[in-house]
Amino acid sequence: MKKLIIEARINEYMMREAGNPNVPYTPEEIASESVACRDAGAAIVHFHARKPDGTPEHSAAVYSDTIRRIRRASDILVHPTLGYNTMDDHSAEGRLRHIVELAKDKAVAPHFVPMDMGSINVDRYNPDAKQFETTTQVYANPTGDLMYFAKRIREAGLKPYLTCFNIGFLRYVNAFADMGLLDEPLYMCLVMTDNVYLGGHPGTLKGLQAHLDFLPPGKRVEWTAMSYGGNLFGLAAAIISQGGHISIGLGDHPYKELGMPTNADLIRRIVSIAKECGREVATPAEAWQLLNPGEGAAPVA
Numbered sequence: 001m002k003k004l005i006i007e008a009r010i011n012e013y014m015m016r017e018a019g020n021p022n023v024p025y026t027p028e029e030i031a032s033e034s035v036a037c038r039d040a041g042a043a044i045v046h047f048h049a050r051k052p053d054g055t056p057e058h059s060a061a062v063y064s065d066t067i068r069r070i071r072r073a074s075d076i077l078v079h080p081t082l083g084y085n086t087m088d089d090h091s092a093e094g095r096l097r098h099i100v101e102l103a104k105d106k107a108v109a110p111h112f113v114p115m116d117m118g119s120i121n122v123d124r125y126n127p128d129a130k131q132f133e134t135t136t137q138v139y140a141n142p143t144g145d146l147m148y149f150a151k152r153i154r155e156a157g158l159k160p161y162l163t164c165f166n167i168g169f170l171r172y173v174n175a176f177a178d179m180g181l182l183d184e185p186l187y188m189c190l191v192m193t194d195n196v197y198l199g200g201h202p203g204t205l206k207g208l209q210a211h212l213d214f215l216p217p218g219k220r221v222e223w224t225a226m227s228y229g230g231n232l233f234g235l236a237a238a239i240i241s242q243g244g245h246i247s248i249g250l251g252d253h254p255y256k257e258l259g260m261p262t263n264a265d266l267i268r269r270i271v272s273i274a275k276e277c278g279r280e281v282a283t284p285a286e287a288w289q290l291l292n293p294g295e296g297a298a299p300v301a
Helices: 027-040 060-073 092-103 143-155 167-178 205-212 233-241 263-276 284-291
Strands: 006-009 044-047 077-080 112-116 159-164 186-193 221-228 245-248
Touching (some): 006 263, 027 044, 027 263, 060 092, 077 092, 077 112, 077 284, 092 143, 112 143, 143 159, 143 167, 159 167, 186 205, 205 221, 205 233, 221 233, 233 245, 233 263
Parallel strands (some): 006 044, 044 077, 112 159, 159 186, 186 221, 221 245
16 A cells, blocks of 8 residues: 655644644744654644744745745655635735745745635534634635636646545536646545534544545545544544545644644654554655655755
């Protein structure tokens, strides 16, 4: 069986006081966490730039600083975010601006760029109070914006990371591939959502299987799976045994039930499960080769 690619999703918009005190904020902290995750077995790090107080940061300069720090110490593959709800400029151009700037310099060019292949409500639901905490939060990804992303990401020589919250998103991936806007192998993230987030498939075997039943037919696909707002470990063995990859981290769920672990602790647990399933873990170079991203930035040795 092909080797397992583990992606560490180290911070997202998770705040320390609301989640886990081990969530990294600053470029120094993100770089240190990336190195620790690489040492634990991760091949890719996904991160959101943050200000020292944890609030979102979108400048190309801070992303550049962060990536330089990561690359000085590690060969882990880099996957920054686009951002949306926390940005002043929600246009396609505004959301991709820092990525385009980074891609001009191979020293800081990312390896992957996220493309969420549809729109979704992201309001938080409180099951105890039986009410929504917010009612207006929409993660909007219009078709025209996605077409712009696909074109510009390809021009930059980077690999799109095709995030799919439900079957409609998967169908969009298939349509974009049919239109020639995406190159195979398609690198797809199958998102499940739990607890306060209701917009994706539930984090169950049936939720995962619903995704798998609608993978783009007749196309080369590498898929990874994650649980936004929930514990992924209950599905980890099934994902690994079915040839999928794993995306996990404190950005998606604080894992308080495991005693406030670090991101690297989570990665070590996944490596252990992979060994029990008889599957080896990919290095960054092996992950890059498997995903066949073309002429983008090469992993740093």
